[in-house]
Amino acid sequence: MTNEAHGGAIPFHRASLGEEEIRAAGEVIRSGWLTMGPQTARFEHEFSEYVGARHAVAVCSGTAALHLALVAAGVRAGDEVIVPTNTFTATAEAVGTIGARPVLADIDPVTMNLDPPDFARRITSKTRAVIPVHLGGLPCDMDAIRAIALRDNLHVIEDAAHALPSTYKSRRIGAVSEFTCFSFYATKTLATGEGGMITTREGIAAERMRVMRLHGIGRDAWRRQQTGESADYDVKEAGFKYNFTDLQAAIGIVQLAKSDAMNDARRKIAERYSRAFESDAALEIPVEPPDSTSSWHLYILRLRLDHLASHRSHFMAQLREKGIGCSMHFKPLHLHSYYQRQYGYRPGDFPRAENEYHRCISLPIYPDLAHEQVERVISAVLETTNECRRARAKSAHASA
Numbered sequence: 001m002t003n004e005a006h007g008g009a010i011p012f013h014r015a016s017l018g019e020e021e022i023r024a025a026g027e028v029i030r031s032g033w034l035t036m037g038p039q040t041a042r043f044e045h046e047f048s049e050y051v052g053a054r055h056a057v058a059v060c061s062g063t064a065a066l067h068l069a070l071v072a073a074g075v076r077a078g079d080e081v082i083v084p085t086n087t088f089t090a091t092a093e094a095v096g097t098i099g100a101r102p103v104l105a106d107i108d109p110v111t112m113n114l115d116p117p118d119f120a121r122r123i124t125s126k127t128r129a130v131i132p133v134h135l136g137g138l139p140c141d142m143d144a145i146r147a148i149a150l151r152d153n154l155h156v157i158e159d160a161a162h163a164l165p166s167t168y169k170s171r172r173i174g175a176v177s178e179f180t181c182f183s184f185y186a187t188k189t190l191a192t193g194e195g196g197m198i199t200t201r202e203g204i205a206a207e208r209m210r211v212m213r214l215h216g217i218g219r220d221a222w223r224r225q226q227t228g229e230s231a232d233y234d235v236k237e238a239g240f241k242y243n244f245t246d247l248q249a250a251i252g253i254v255q256l257a258k259s260d261a262m263n264d265a266r267r268k269i270a271e272r273y274s275r276a277f278e279s280d281a282a283l284e285i286p287v288e289p290p291d292s293t294s295s296w297h298l299y300i301l302r303l304r305l306d307h308l309a310s311h312r313s314h315f316m317a318q319l320r321e322k323g324i325g326c327s328m329h330f331k332p333l334h335l336h337s338y339y340q341r342q343y344g345y346r347p348g349d350f351p352r353a354e355n356e357y358h359r360c361i362s363l364p365i366y367p368d369l370a371h372e373q374v375e376r377v378i379s380a381v382l383e384t385t386n387e388c389r390r391a392r393a394k395s396a397h398a399s400a
Contacts, residue, residue: 008323009323009324009325010323010324010325010364010369010373010376010377011325011364012325012326012327012362012364013187013325013364013366014366014368014369015186015187015191015366016191016258016262016366016367016368017191017251017255020254021250021251021254021255024250024251024253024254025247025250025251027250028246028247028249028250029247031246033246034245034246034247035243035245035246036058036214036243036244036245036246037246038246039246039249039250039253040058040243040244040245040246040248040249042249042253043058043244043249043252043253043256044056044057044058044197046253046256047197047199047252047256048199050165050172050256050259051164051165051172051173051174051175051180051199052171052172052174052175053174053175053180053199053200053201054200054201054202054203054206055199055200055201055202055203055205055206056197056198056199056206057197057198057199057200057206057209057210057213058195058196058197058243058244058248058249058252059195059196059197059198059209059213059242059243059244060194060195060196060213060241060242060243060244061183061185061194061195061196061242062090062159062161062181062182062183062184062185062196063090063093063094063183063196064196064213064240064242065181065182065183065196065197065198066090066091066094066095066131066157066159066181067094067097067098067240067242068198068209068212068213068240068242069157069179069181069198069200069209070094070095070098070100070129070157071098071208071209071212072179072198072200072202072205072208072209072212073128073129073155073157073178073179073205074128074155075095075098075100075128075129075155076098076099076100076128077098077099077100078099078100078101078126079098079100079101079126079127079128079129080100080101080102080103080124080126080127080128081095081100081101081102081103081127081128081129081130081131082102082103082104082105082119082122082123082127082129082130082131083095083102083103083104083105083130083131083133083333084104084105084106084107084113084114084115084131084132084133084135084353085104085105085106085107085332085333085334085345085349085350085353086107086112086113086133086135086330086332086333086350086353086356086357087133087135087159087330087333088161088330089333089336089338090161091131091133091159092104092333092339095131096342100128101126101343102333102339102343103122103124103127104332104333104334104339104343104345104349104350105118105119105122105350106118106350106351106352106353107350107352107353107356108141108352109352109355109356110287111135111138111140111141111289112135112136112138112300112356112360113132113133113134113135113138113139113140113141114130114132114133114140114145115352116141116144116145116148119145119148120148123148123152123154127152127154128154128155129154129155129156129157130145130148130149130154130155130156130157131157131158131159132145132156132158132159133158133159133161133162134158134159134160134162134163134166134173135162135298135300135329135330136162136286136294136296136297136298136299136300136329136362137162137163137164137166137189137294137295137296137297137298138166138286138288138292138294139163139166139167139168139173139289139292139293139294140158142158142168142169142176142177143169146176146177155178155179156177156178156179157177157178157179157180157181158173158176158177158179158180158181159181160173160174160180160181160182161181161182161183161185161188162183162188162189162295162297162298163182163295163297164182164188164189164190164259164295165189165259165260165263165295166292166293166294166295167292167293168291168292169291169292174199175199178200178201178202178205179198179199179200179205180198180199180200181196181197181198182196182197182198182199183195183196184196184197184248184252184255188297189259189262189263189266189295189297190252190255190256190259191251191255192248192249192251192252192255193248193251194248195244195248195252211236211237211239212237212239212240212242213239213240213242213243213244214239214240214241214242214243215235215239215240215241216235216236216237216238216239217233217234217235217236217239218233218234218235218236219233261367262367263295263296265367265369266295266296266297266365266366266367267294267296269296269299269365269369269374270286270294270296270299270365272374272378273285273299273301273363273365273374273377273378274286276378276381276382277301277378277381277382280382280385281304281307282303282304282307282308282385282388282389283301283302283303283304283381283385284301284302284303284304285301286299286300286301286302296365297365298329298362298365299362299363299364299365300329300360300361300362301360301361301362301363301381302356302359302360302361303315303359303360303361304359305358305359307389308385308388308389308391309388309389309391310388310391311358312328312358312359312360312361314388315361315384315388316328316361318384318387318388319361319380319381319384322380322383322384323376323380324363324364324376324377324380324381325364326361326362326363326364327361327362328357328360328361328362329360329362330357331357332350332353332354332357333345334346334347334349334350334353335347335354335357363377363381364377
């Protein structure tokens with residue numbers, strides 16, 4: 001048992017890595033081939049099989065995955081791509097890297113995901129794609145989004161950085177749309193430190209992304225060595241340095257084999273949180289639509305601030321004083337100075353996203369979170385809620 005389980009501070013996140021990952025990485029080091037090679041190819045194959053996709057292309061980050069998917073979709077400078085404002089900056093950053101404009105849209109206040117009607121009304125003659133983001137691992141309303149995209153001939157590129165192994169209508173995220181982009185950053189449900197993956201049903205697009213991820217070279221060094229080809233090579237396009245490595249792939253293969261078990265552990269924690277919080281009128285628990293399952297990358301609890309004499313920041317500070325790590329996801333993009341300066345967005349442009357942002361808290365949820373730690377998180381949240389409720393009552397009494 002760790003010291004944390006006996007009463008020390010509980011971190012917001014800790015990657016679930018162990019001896020199996022250490023052994024796998026060690027075997028790659030002993031092999032002498034560290035960069036993209038046989039383990040990367042194996043990881044791509046096993047990942048595509050796991051999510052039910054035809055093709056999987058491993059890259060150095062989730063941001064690189066989004067960028068390559070946009071390139072493969074033919075998005076160019078001057079085009080527009082619709083993105084929910086409630087996401088991490090990488091989603092829109094990848095659009096801007098191409099020279100296209102990220103057009104922000106508001107969210108559904110229940111799921112906190114992209115709102116299909118708001119997406120639809122922001123389409124113009126310049127719109128080429130939409131990037132729905134599965135916040136916290138909860139799938140978007142993909143049927144509605146894809147129907148709108150089909151009507152207007154738009155590419156759908158899912159940002160699934162949080163969504164392994166989420167499902168939508170009995171299909172794993174990664175097998176639903178033309179392109180799906182995953183992240184393997186240290187905090188994600190499958191962690192290789194850094195890394196990402198693009199899944200697609202399009203063979204031509206997959207091959208182009210494989211070329212583009214390594215400087216636009218037709219065949220990488222491992223392929224040339226395996227086939228006994230000449231050391232000569234051809235640069236087909238102006239590509240990028242986005243390749244994955246076998247060190248990362250070895251860790252990823254082990255993590256993928258654990259994916260279902262880790263998801264079960266997160267789900268059980270989420271269920272315990274929800275049972276503890278659902279009867280408190282000051283707290284709003286996350287819900288899964290009946291046709292979807294979440295990866296539970298995040299457990300986003302929302303405060304009903306009219307029941308509490310507290311702002312979200314004060315509530316979080318109180319939790320941290322009690323030794324509970326917590327975070328918030330996400331500050332809407334239109335509230336950041338860069339998006340205001342570069343694209344002219346202003347506070348108030350997306351009221352639903354702003355409202356939910358100001359009352360949401362992400363609690364610790366990871367497979368290695370011990371039973372005692374979960375109980376401590378629950379106790380701290382309920383204790384803080386009651387403290388804020390009493391403060392509100394006292395204030396109301398004093399002003400009466």
